[in-house]
């Protein structure tokens with residue numbers, strides 16, 4: 001995972017991510033879930049949230065769709081927190097926590113209708129391989145909504161304000177992840193992965209890869 005320090009997604013790092021997701025980030029998940037459904041127009045079938053972390057996007061998607069969702073993450077600590085959040089929300093059964101790595105997805109070819117992922121691709125070791133894996137497991141007619149973002153420019157501005165108090169370094173790191181240079185690098189990696197059909201939706205609040213198969 002490229003940018004990750006060893007403890008960023010384990011132990012206290014995982015608990016910190018959950019606290020941020022329940023605090024300043026909370027409004028972005030329902031907003032992004034709506035954007036996913038409006039853009040991808042897939043509301044039922046199998047969905048995987050890759051790098052689900054504490055599970056908030058998967059839960060928001062479950063609330064507005066009939067999708068059977070796998071919340072997949074490489075960190076067992078993140079998944080323990082996600083499982084607790086799912087239990088608290090009464091969503092165990094609708095959303096299934098799965099331990100897995102984007103570089104070797106535990107799914108058959110062409111088996112998943114919708115693949116979503118928020119804020120995880122910045123930490124993948126080999127995005128070219130990850131994009132190939134995602135394309136492999138996508139069902140013909142399936143779509144992805146994979147990238148990073150904060151829903152709307154207004155939500156991003158609110159979060160930036162709150163995060164300044166919580167983590168003074170966060171703003172610089174977030175700007176780097178969504179920088180022009182990083183977006184261009186990710187586009188080149190999509191080309192290297194020979195993804196046959198994709199679009200990139202981007203604005204100041206986010207960067208999303210919509211693969212179509």
Ligand code: SAM
Nearest residue numbers: 009051052053073074075101102118119120123
């Ligand atoms: N998607 C969640 C959200 O938006 O609240 C969590 C985002 S968090 C910044 C990134 C997540 O990606 C972490 O939970 C991390 O464990 C996961 N991750 C990083 N590399 C991964 C990989 N190779 N395979 C699966 N998950 C990975």
